[in-house]
Amino acid sequence: MEGGGTLPEALKEERQLGHILPTSSEASSVKRSPWGFLLTGIVGGALVAVYAVATPFITPALRKICLPFVPATSKQIENVVKMLRCRRGPLVDIGSGDGRIVIAAAKEGFSAVGYELNPWLVWYSRYCAWQEGVHGSARFYISDLWKVTFSQYSNVVIFGVPQMMPQLEKKLELELEDDARVIACRFPFPHWIPDHVTGEGIDTVWVYDVSTFRGREKRP
Known part of the structure; x- marks a missing residue:
């Protein structure tokens, strides 16, 4: 128990x-x-x-036609500035990224504008322009490049990608004045013949004067 x-x-x-x-x-x-x-x-x-x-x-x-942000090299900026010497009139950088081309142009005396779809990059560019003391002549806008008219610009810089160049070529042909100059970085336009080429590899820039390719188009 x-x-x-x-x-x-x-x-x-x-x-x-x-x-x-x-x-x-x-x-x-x-x-x-x-x-x-x-x-x-x-x-x-x-x-x-x-x-x-x-x-x-x-x-x-x-996006269908993308314009990704790839920072410009110092040599690319140098080559662009070189091709802008002796030029006048307002400048636009299409897809301005971190704003270094616009800021460099403003330092050379240009009234420069950058259009960029990425708001973070636009705000950063504005800060850099202020820091460099050129915020009065270097302006940046958040905008889709296909919704902007470029007829008021005498100098156009573009860091594009191959997929967008044919469509952009047609747009600029319709909008730019005869005295305008287009500077393409990394990739050339498919149908235009450049007036000048400088740099090597990824630093190459192609320069197109609108009056030149329009003159070729008018020839029989």
Whole structure:
């Protein structure tokens, strides 16, 4: 009969210990520090911030005709400025990116404008222009290049991609005046014959004077 009395007592003790000793899952949750939750929140917030900043950079690459942001090299900027010497009139950079072409042109005395679809790059360009002291002559606008008319510009700079060059060529033919000059970087226009070419590799720039290719078109 003593054995029959000790079994309930043992079960009772086990049940009491069950309330005291946590299960493996409960133990892992107990061991979690508040710092773990804080770290998780920080990482999650950082990922959201990166997504918010990166989305405008990536989105243009998903368009039918994309104009992705690829920073110009110092040599490219130097070659563009070289082809602008002895030129006058307002300048536009189509797809102005981080604004360095526009800022460099403004330092050379041009009234320069950049059109860029990415708002982050436009705000950054405005800040750089202010920092360089040329914010009065270097302006930047958030706009789709296909919705802008370029007839008021005497100098046009474009860092394009092959897919967009034929369509842009037609647009500029219709809009630009005879005294305008077009400077293409990285990729030439498909049908125009350049008046000047300078640089090598990715730093090459092709220069087209509108009066020249219009003169060729008028010949029999």
